Amino acid sequence: MKHIDSAPSTPGKFKIEKSPYNRLRLHSSLAKPTFWSLVFLGLIFVFFYRSPPHTTSDLSRRSLRTTFYRDANFEKRVRASAKIRSTNGISVLVTGAAGFVGTHVSAALKRRGDGVVGLDNFNHYYDPSLKKARRALLQRTGVYIVEGDINDASLLKKLFQLVPFTHVMHLAAQAGVRYAMENPRSYVHSNIAGLVSLLELCKEANPQPSMVWASSSSVYGLNTKVPFSERDRTDQPASLYAATKKAGEEIAHTYNHIYGLSLTGLRFFTVYGPWGRPDMAYFFFTRDMLKGKPIPIFEAGNHGTVARDFTYIDDIVKGCLAALDTAEKSTGSGGKKKGPAQLRVYNLGNTSPVPVSDLVSILERLLKVKAKRLVMKLPRNGDVQFTHANISLAQRELGYKPTTDLQTGLKKFTQWYLSYYGSGKKSAR
Numbered sequence: 001m002k003h004i005d006s007a008p009s010t011p012g013k014f015k016i017e018k019s020p021y022n023r024l025r026l027h028s029s030l031a032k033p034t035f036w037s038l039v040f041l042g043l044i045f046v047f048f049y050r051s052p053p054h055t056t057s058d059l060s061r062r063s064l065r066t067t068f069y070r071d072a073n074f075e076k077r078v079r080a081s082a083k084i085r086s087t088n089g090i091s092v093l094v095t096g097a098a099g100f101v102g103t104h105v106s107a108a109l110k111r112r113g114d115g116v117v118g119l120d121n122f123n124h125y126y127d128p129s130l131k132k133a134r135r136a137l138l139q140r141t142g143v144y145i146v147e148g149d150i151n152d153a154s155l156l157k158k159l160f161q162l163v164p165f166t167h168v169m170h171l172a173a174q175a176g177v178r179y180a181m182e183n184p185r186s187y188v189h190s191n192i193a194g195l196v197s198l199l200e201l202c203k204e205a206n207p208q209p210s211m212v213w214a215s216s217s218s219v220y221g222l223n224t225k226v227p228f229s230e231r232d233r234t235d236q237p238a239s240l241y242a243a244t245k246k247a248g249e250e251i252a253h254t255y256n257h258i259y260g261l262s263l264t265g266l267r268f269f270t271v272y273g274p275w276g277r278p279d280m281a282y283f284f285f286t287r288d289m290l291k292g293k294p295i296p297i298f299e300a301g302n303h304g305t306v307a308r309d310f311t312y313i314d315d316i317v318k319g320c321l322a323a324l325d326t327a328e329k330s331t332g333s334g335g336k337k338k339g340p341a342q343l344r345v346y347n348l349g350n351t352s353p354v355p356v357s358d359l360v361s362i363l364e365r366l367l368k369v370k371a372k373r374l375v376m377k378l379p380r381n382g383d384v385q386f387t388h389a390n391i392s393l394a395q396r397e398l399g400y401k402p403t404t405d406l407q408t409g410l411k412k413f414t415q416w417y418l419s420y421y422g423s424g425k426k427s428a429r
């Protein structure tokens with residue numbers, strides 16, 4: 001898997017002794033604060049203003065990005081994609097539309113006659129050819145995906161000028177709990193800076209759209225009270241990914257409070273299914289089992305079971321659409337709040353956790369191969385031992401009712417996997 005950002009920028013590696021400024025510091029007490037101010041400003045620059053991809057091709061793509069949307073064809077495509085074809089239909093900007101959940105949600109909205117415009121930066125966190133294949137799939141249903149980043153304020157502004165979106169389905173994010181230790185800045189870039197960039201546009205828009213966005217089951221972190229309820233504590237994240245999603249929930253509170261934006265966060269529980277994410281365990285277990293490679297299965301201390309409340313994509317899509325359909329209008333306009341607005345958070349899980357070893361047994365039966373199980377200790381890099389959703393709030397307020405068990409869902413996934421990659425030669429990266 002290629003990484004978004006391989007440029008080293010670890011502040012700990014900053015070798016202050018070798019700096020020429022060091023000598024100046026010894027000779028002038030006046031220079032001391034200046035030197036440290038420079039170091040401080042430098043660090044701020046490195047952490048907050050440098051966007052993750054920095055290759056030459058990325059830079060040229062960025063300059064293209066700022067101009068391509070002045071093209072009349074671009075405007076025509078966006079408007080056509082945003083066209084509402086049903087009575088009471090809504091007009092939705094879907095961020096992360098070439099992602100796993102984004103593709104399924106966009107297709108479902110389009111199918112029922114809503115206007116949908118996609119936005120995706122097609123980054124290289126996992127194989128972008130899968131994202132392009134999802135884009136082709138959506139193109140056939142009439143959904144156009146604009147290639148761009150949620151941090152690109154002028155692009156967002158342009159899209160809001162072209163289409164008075166009633167709703168934003170915000171699914172663009174840096175996902176994955178373990179990768180956060182490799183590339184922490186990409187999480188800040190997408191899940192915090194990107195979210196704020198989008199909320200800034202939403203708050204300025206007239207009319208303001210209602211936003212539904214992807215939070216995560218990982219916000220429950222080290223919480224041990226099961227099943228996880230929205231009322232439980234979420235102040236002990238076990239990964240930076242979880243921390244950025246939790247920060248997103250607090251940021252949502254602020255924009256709701258100050259600007260009257262209607263905001264709904266959905267805590268997804270380990271979503272799986274066809275067209276899924278190759279970085280997730282069920283996906284790469286399938287790939288590696290078919291190749292005869294060993295698969296690492298985590299267990300907690302004292303041979304404790306590691307389990308997940310795996311949730312099938314179609315159930316998640318129903319939850320997303322229900323959240324959009326029950327979202328009240330934002331109350332502000334042009335950056336001004338006119339009254340209190342809706343602020344919601346829901347668990348979208350399956351309510352039946354399954355041990356990871358059972359998931360592997362199901363895959364063995366479906367793929368007709370014996371897994372080479374490599375049982376190992378749960379690494380301390382962000383994983384939690386189990387997740388289990390209490391979904392009564394979503395049931396009551398969204399009519400959310402998951403109907404797909406893991407066996408059925410994985411059957412659909414493996415059928416898709418084998419038809420997309422074949423059983424061996426062309427396998428997922």
Ligand SMILES: O=C(O)[C@H]1O[C@H](OP(=O)(O)OP(=O)(O)OC[C@H]2O[C@@H](n3ccc(=O)[nH]c3=O)[C@H](O)[C@@H]2O)[C@H](O)[C@@H](O)[C@H]1O
Nearest residue numbers: 175176216217218268269270280281282296297298356383
């Ligand atoms: O609900 C979420 O909010 C998150 O769900 C997903 O995270 P997780 O639930 O951790 O899924 P995933 O990596 O597939 O690991 C599944 C299981 O396999 C175990 N696991 C994993 C890797 C491995 O090599 N071995 C192993 O046993 C592992 O310990 C775990 O028990 C999304 O990736 C994340 O973006 C976020 O959306």
